[in-house]
Amino acid sequence: GPPRIFYKRSLDNGITWGSDISLTPTAGVSYHPSVAVCDSIVHVAWTDMSAGPQIYYTRSIDNGATWEVDRIITPAAPPAGKNNASVAVSDSIVHVVWTDMRAGPQIYYTRSIDNGVTWETDGSITSVPSQFPSVAVCDSTVHVVYADFRNGADVPAIYYVRSLNDGATWATETSLAEDSAA
Numbered sequence: 001g002p003p004r005i006f007y008k009r010s011l012d013n014g015i016t017w018g019s020d021i022s023l024t025p026t027a028g029v030s031y032h033p034s035v036a037v038c039d040s041i042v043h044v045a046w047t048d049m050s051a052g053p054q055i056y057y058t059r060s061i062d063n064g065a066t067w068e069v070d071r072i073i074t075p076a077a078p079p080a081g082k083n084n085a086s087v088a089v090s091d092s093i094v095h096v097v098w099t100d101m102r103a104g105p106q107i108y109y110t111r112s113i114d115n116g117v118t119w120e121t122d123g124s125i126t127s128v129p130s131q132f133p134s135v136a137v138c139d140s141t142v143h144v145v146y147a148d149f150r151n152g153a154d155v156p157a158i159y160y161v162r163s164l165n166d167g168a169t170w171a172t173e174t175s176l177a178e179d180s181a182a
Helices: none
Strands: 030-038 041-048 054-060 082-090 093-100 106-112 130-138 141-148 157-163 174-177
Touching (some): 093 130
Antiparallel strands (some): 041 054, 041 082, 093 106, 141 157
């Protein structure tokens, strides 16, 4: 069948593993999963083609034993592609970044401040062509790295941006690796 997202857990630190659990329906094409865990809550975000490329999310509040129904956390309009989701969590705040094509490839961000129950309106945290984000969080500092293509598709650079207030505002980006055009 089409690509799907499965979950498997170990209750003994990786010595043995339970059965596969499908997190996505068999009808869609799902790919690029990302997982984050805090306490007993497991958060998973991925790209799903069921409604055009959108970012889907689901969670388990019992260490992965059962799962809530998945849902889209990106806006349906415009239907431009959204992919390469990355999720991180600290306490009850869930952070998700992805590549979004609605204004050319840019990194978009959204967060949930109630453990994934509701989601805030998303927004771009980059203003130049950029893709392949990864997010990490420690306390209230959110870290995002991504490939930046401001000097063209053939000369990517690695950039970093951070928020010191749980994703409410973002600092100016920093280049971490020079591109070959510099």
